Amino acid sequence: MKLKLFIICFLSSLGSAFAQAPSAALGSVSGKVVDKATKEPIGYASVSVKEGDKVVTGAVTQDNGNFNIPNLELKSYTLVVQFIGYKTFSKAFTLTSADKSINFGTIAIESEATQLEGVNIVAERSNIVQKIDRKVVNVGKDLIASGTTASEIMNNIPTVSIDPQTKELSLRGNSNVRVLIDGKPSNIEASQLLQQIPSSSIKQIELITSPSAKYNPEGMSGIINIILHKNTSNGFNGTINAGVTFGITPKTNTALNLNYRVGKVNFYSNYGYNHGINANHGWVNSANPGQENLQNFEFRNLGNSHVLKLGMDYYINDKNTLSIYSNQNIAHTDGYGKTIVDYFDTTNNDTYQHFDNENENKTQTYDLAFKHDFDKKGENIEFQANYSKTKNNENTDYDNTATITNGPISKESTALNLIDGVTNYAQFNIDYVNPLSESLKMELGAESRIQTTESDFISTEDGNEYITPYIFSKDSNYDFTFDRNIHAVYSNFSKQWNSKLSSQLGLRAEYYEIKGDFHRFDYNFQSNLTPQTKTETQDDTVTDEIFTVYPSLFVNYAANEKDSYNFNYSRRVDRPSIGQLSPIREWTTPLMESRGNPTLEPQFTNSVEVNYTRNTKMGSITSGVFYRHITNEISRVVYVDPNDETRKILSYDNFDDNNAYGIESSANLKFTKWWAANVSADAYFKTVKGTVQNAVTFELENAQADVTTFNARMNNTFTATKDLRFQLFGMYRGEDLSLQFERAAMYKVDFGMTYNVLKGMGTFTLRFNDVFDTMHFAFDGNIPYRQYGEFYWENQTVYMGFNYMFGGGKNKALQHKQRDANETQGGGMF
Template identity: 30%
Template sequence: MTRTVIFIVFFLIVPCYLVSQEATTYKGSVVDALTQEVIPFATIAVYNANQELVDGTSTNNQGQFEFTTDKLFTYFEVTFIGYKTEIIQYTALDNPVNLLFNLRTIVSDLDEVVIQAERTTTQLKIDRKIINLGTDIQQSGTNALEAFDQIPDIQTDLGTGSISLRGNDNVRILINGKPSALNAVELLEQIPSSTIKSVEIITSPSAKYQADGLTGVINIILKSNTNKGTNLSLNSSFGTKRYGYGVTGNHNFSKVNLSFTGSQSGREMDSKQTINRVFNNGDTQNIFTPYDFNGLTRKLAGGVDYFINDNNELSVGLDYTDDYHSFYNTSQYFDVTNRDDFTYTRNAEHSHTTYVFNANYRKKFEKENHFLELDFNLNDNKNEYPVSDFEDRVFIFDQEINENNKIHALSLDYSLPITQTLQFEVGGSFNSSDIQNQRYIRLDTTDETLDTFKYSEELFGIYGLTKFTLKKIDWQLGLRYEYFTSNSTNTLNSEITDLRFSNLFPSIHAAYKFNQNNTFSIGYSRRISRPNLHHVNPFQLGNPFFRFEGNSRLEPESSDNLEISYHKNKKSFNWSATTFYRYRKNIILWVNDIEDNNIQVISFQNKGINHSFGIESTMQIKLLNSWNTQFTGNYYFTKTEDNDIVTWDELYSSNLQLKNTFKITKSISTDITYRHTPKRQNPFNFIEPRHRIDWGVRAKFLQNKFTANLRVIDVLDNNLMKRTTRTRDFEQRTIWKFQSQTLGFLCSLNYVLSKNKNKTRNRKKRKYRHNDGNN
């Protein structure tokens, strides 16, 4: 332990002696004069006595700037949209390497005009990519899962409900940096896309993040209602077997901001699968299974932000979600060896009730980005999964699984800027999860049975991070330590587990800016996937033809990730390219086995090593003032070693997307998107190519206060999924026709009911994001 402490201290202090400054360098930052929040991408121009432009630059993501010049000049001119132009004379400078320019907002008595970003934009930071959701037509009136389907960086399959990054589904999903007890798909289906401000895609997380998620983290940042005065937004949507409506608003006093949101959405979906299965012993089993889904989600949320004074801020929020959905399918079994044809019916329901409480306190000091922040989050989640099964209308069994899950998360962060180019951050977190899982079964010929599976986790983590600039290279170095324990008790077989793991996770990121238009970056991180409830829990829904089996003997899977990126940014042309290598060992693999009577058993095993490579590229071109086009492509390849279980040891996947946006008039725009998914291969499945075309149109009225959208997903309605599954026990052919084509219509209204011209609290720029590395 002593050696570890010495290493951390050395790791954080050494960079102090590496930072150097040049005499002709001007450094500083641009902030809002009222709130003191940083202003990214502000323009700093330098003029001589003849009012001629001689040099200049712009602020970075953190509102900081730096430039070197040997030219004589007399004043700075600092500008940004929505702010008054500020003139600063050279003679007024105290310290050229510690400049602070304050901009004041433009005050107007004109009627309120609602301005929203027209397009989703991408912002690259040293350790992540931020997708700032605009008012994209294809994302209007959707839930988060459907909105992700329009982001090529995230591989989303609406048919199977899977989420993956870089060809792998071991991804950690966070909401405002906080974990959820729900699985990824059910969580994303609860969130309206209209409430999302941005999505952080973190494929090479720094040491500030918890180490879960082998391929990275997807952090969804929700909008906060903190506009001045009293504001109200209404929206409603309807479409193919769906509807939704909601209201959001806030009232901002001089020191207190009250916010609220409420929504309800309903959605139905149908799909049809044809399955042809041949076992190695020659037996056959063919199934036609239509599938009906009916869901209803209600959400309520409220929050209070208290601006105690200029240096102390307190926020408290409470969210409530009631998510209910039912499933019904009657499967036709035919050509089953040694059996007559028969019908198998399942009636199932899922009920999820979630309460989330969050309290956040932040203490700011005199220096910019110097703060202490404490955050507490409680996620209380209750789930019920009742099912009833029938064969040829004859009752077989009732089964109900009840799962109660409480997650506590407590975190502390401290950020200390030493100079404009050197900053330290340290912090710690404690997470605990307590789950009680009960399974009730009533068979037609036996007594009722009730079994209990109890599971708990605790995770303690500390980290240190330093950011500094050395010879035009921005560095971020971090080290994280985590201690993890989990315990489980299974009354079914009296099995008890007690797992303990202790790990170090280093991270290194560097970015070199050739000029304002060209940036090169490289990053390394180490991640882990420890055995969790999903892997060890034996009480998961099955039927007489397949079942889950928990594996309490699993060991952690780890990955080392290296990525290299280049970004070119010009006025009408943007291009980015990223390549990566990922080394995974002790793979936790989904395994299918066959028992007597051809019953399929699904479990997890540690097996093998994976070497993964990939490339991602995005190009945005403004062809005309009214025409924007974006082309995105990616390709991922994995080579599996030391694994005799998998069918295919060479795995690959790719995606291509072409998006064109046209502004027909000042208030009418349209979007046409083409997506092609070439053939994919994973350890046990081969999926044939697919493609689709999406179209949408938007019109704005009443000075942009009222918006109407129409969108059609999969215009040609031909997005079939054809999959071949091959294991050592059977081969299966699946044709899946899911409800791919959907039509949706959305109306939204944003209005300012009253204005507050007094000093109002503008919520801190850095919403606490659970050790996320963002200030």
Template identity: 35%
Template structure:
């Protein structure tokens, strides 16, 4: 009896051991550098090659398989650029640690691999959406500003160069995690879309990011070379519509095991025309403005990444941007069908920005324990010289005046970041200093009004605006079972001084502010299965007035529209909430999201009329009431067949807008629907076709209502010379429908439209040269430039 009981117990214990979930653990590293490989795909198969379980390695190269496997299994370790390895495992216990798996790199001919995704895809991370822009053919020959029109939830306005995210302005634009002194539109227009790897949409940025940007952050990630030896590419293209424009791009790279040197140069030049037409219905006044921009843009960057040893890395680069433009404006104002005013004007612009960056990183171990320091300095100069004429009829009186405008900006940025991995988590600490200095000056012989409605003989003025921001952050994240969470705090001391003088150094106005704020953020992610993920987040943001919103120096959009800033503007603060859901499908995936933003001290426009001439409008800014903004968005990517990939996105958002029209406070509840559709067809191995479309519903502002519009684009790509070269042909706005039509009833009845050169045909030739050997980096290395700390 005793032996029988013992036998039964042994059988039960044996059965219980196999009833438990057996854990297989281990670590995957590079065979040469011994550094951990993250995102290695691991599949667990039985003797019949049936998949039992699967996973990927974490940032430390570690993995855990938790499913109940058979007694004998085979583990496959797969990673791009490395030889696949298979390991046979005998399970003699509940848990088994198989130790370290060493993967060997292999060199692959670049013609045989696709470095970039074929189509745009979206990845939902705990604190951001990553849009991998892929080889979208309809963006060939465009710049980053135009490319953003294809990114879900992002809108661009060709009229005022404004970028909105989920219907709201105040978005912060970063390039590889770094800001620029250039305006957002200037910065994005200087970057060819072909150099962009991905776009990060960070609606609720974590504590390690600068809290500026009411609607969030758009971070443009540029491509980095992964090819051993000397390699490069050259691209040239021509675009034609009413006028002709050309572009050329050269990329050179030399990479060894511990050293990477790179340089690239891009040039765009040509003529771009815009026609503006405005009708005043109450007085039968018609205004025509023809703009012709003869421009030449140059963008140059040179840099190096140096692995001093396994623990120390040094990176440095400089980028130089120059833009020259002769901007012709030919204006006609008719009243009762008779010419009242003719304004043939010429403005000469010369923009430049020089940036210098050095970054040092110390890896304290191979598990992600690190210290990093970065120093960045940039200087921006935007001089403008304009010669203006006003020809008055019927007496043909000629009135000439000249404007000489100076706009100089300097920025110092210093970051120190510390990262410490903890048990299934990570702690991040950092400090940052941002020192901004801006100087504006206008020298003119025009009779203008200095932020008033009283004319003065001359408007020669100077405006200096200095902003210093000192901050520190604390961020902690942790994974447990099917949950992940992240929380953080950012502390900021903000100092600003503004001084407005005339050229005789007489102070006309001044402003200063000194505030301290704490900005919290929190994230929670839940993955009940490999196919489903839920995510929720919160952040507190600030949108400080831009230099354009505070400078008292006047800008003449037309003889009847005069703009100037308001130094007394205060920052607007936003509490932002959102939830997202992602579902993986057999042939694609779906993602949906809801968001809500509450903004206090909302900044809006203040539009008043000249007391002497009611035809003249003054546009400025001021703070208003609290504002709500909410909406939903979705994205789907499907592959119905091997030759057809379909993707679509939509967004519906509702927001409160406030403003002052002729001393009367006005509010608008703006509801906007937006949808993008893209179809990619693989006609043959060498030939691909893409057709895409965009629709945007009516949009209401404080003064104008913009009519709905849509646009259709198509493009072809033919690979030649054994895939070393390609020819692309793109037709944009095929039906010539991307024109802005608007109307208004306040302060008087008016309507009009902008006609843009968007109906274009573009032809491009691309050629790649070099050693054609690709050494794939691990995910950690590839993502290094996706911002690693308090780098804004």
């Protein structure tokens, strides 16, 4: 009933807006709002017309910064422009019979952040802006100080969560999310990529929960686009950030951003380095009938990562721009792990597993883009080619021991896993934008993505059983190749119906084809018995071809300068990842092993979203609801290892349709001159589906659970003096439910401070994370049998960092190309 009432009111408002026709005795005011420093247009800024202290009417600027307010009586007014994070602009004007239409031209508003010559100063406080198809988080010093890497600050972003154990990223309670860096994909897993990017290198984080047809439709919950700093100021300038996190062991994080702008050429670079030990431990108590046990886990990883980006923009002339950049990522991890399984029944073999792991990941990316602006204002075409290659090498040495406490039998075995993987990825784009009129814009584009993955896995197992007269040895060689090609075309049409109503309709068509080949060969040795034998034990091939269309629709209605409504619809797809498809085991413990399923099919999602934004004197508040219908859902499945009934296989499978919906709200508020806050809360409702095995009959059974999850965050900034600020952050993540267990609530409080030195060129940061040492993982479950446990990691830490900005030359920042800002309105990448 509430939804019907909302629709009736919405349509009535539209009818009233269309019914108002300007008369000859009325005037209008118009203009364009831009950032004073960068000259970039500012969309969704509040523009109001006041008569004295009374607000007569108003509007919200379009994506290109333009606004037009008609139907004004001929008298004197004051024009007021406001936008979160910017100083208020106001100017008096008078409409007369001789001058009924006043155009203010370009109105440049100034950021609240200090602007020094040649250096772009990062704002003290982060702010969140709701746009037609996304939320944009402008990263300030408060977020930079909350963590040394992108992975750590993500937990402070509304609707985003990072699993503290697996580092898995989720958006709106779902891990099917696509991560882009500067609008481009990466071959690196998101969990690993986010730990490599220093927080100080991040300019913005875009949460695109309902992407338009221009974007790649992968990711059920949408896209998270991380935009790195890129300056275009004249001369040489940059920033350096160094920090140390003190806990049980220290961790270092360093980032260097450099920019040199001379004549028609702009050079820029980002370098980040992370080093440190991450350790965690935990236990699980399992009541598996006949195999009741207590499992103790201990893990420790030493990681080193380097991220380097080098780029150049060549402004050939006013109409042509050439851009080139390269990303080089290197990550190396030395790991150690220990698992002890202590069975309560002494007739069962207690097991001990120890492993040493070395993993190296190298990714190199090269990107070339050319943009041409036509004579017609706003008309442009852009070509882009992107190539990346990722090499991943893993060397894991397992040492297993099994003993019976009341007998002489003892078993020892070792296993060596060697994995070599190579992924090649190429992407080609063409985008064309043409404003057909002042109110209608057309966007057309095409894209091809070609991906090839090869993975070789060698497993060597040696066993020494003291009750037998021989040693058994078995080697296995796995070869997995996977090719995926996607070709797409899209079209978007944007219409500004009047000063209050705008819309965008898009359609994307994709042809998708895959081919995967998996081969397994076993080599057996039995000394003194039989010679070496080679057997091909598995040969699987999977192919698929799919043609699909993805529509999208966006409607934005700005009722006045305070209230705006947004409606989005889009269709999404989740194509199985390499890890979900590869039958090569991902990890193993004495009781469980994880591997993919080559027969997985894509899942599709239809998503609807409605948002409402309210601008107040204290700031802006955005609230929204969303609904997702999922077909052919991909979920986890657990079954008994056919080669060992005491072990389980954790894999993936397709299930029936599913539904998910939720509500969320976020606010940027400035309560007083000295107290400001970002506040957010959300609740998600979904049904979790999967397959579990009956603990008594060992039969596979489909199971499902209804889940309600609540989260809340509040990030406060207290301004003590011009240079001294304090931050207080609190987070609560409510209980969550999976098929097997219920995760307990998690919460923490962080306290920090920033102090500006060296005339604002330097900033010292101090932060105490998890003040009350409350952040850890605990669970309890009864499916398929009772099991409960807890895991702990190094969560209570102290961070000390220093940021210094340097450079010279007058700041004459050129307008950033829209493709760099990854806007849907204008030329850009998918």
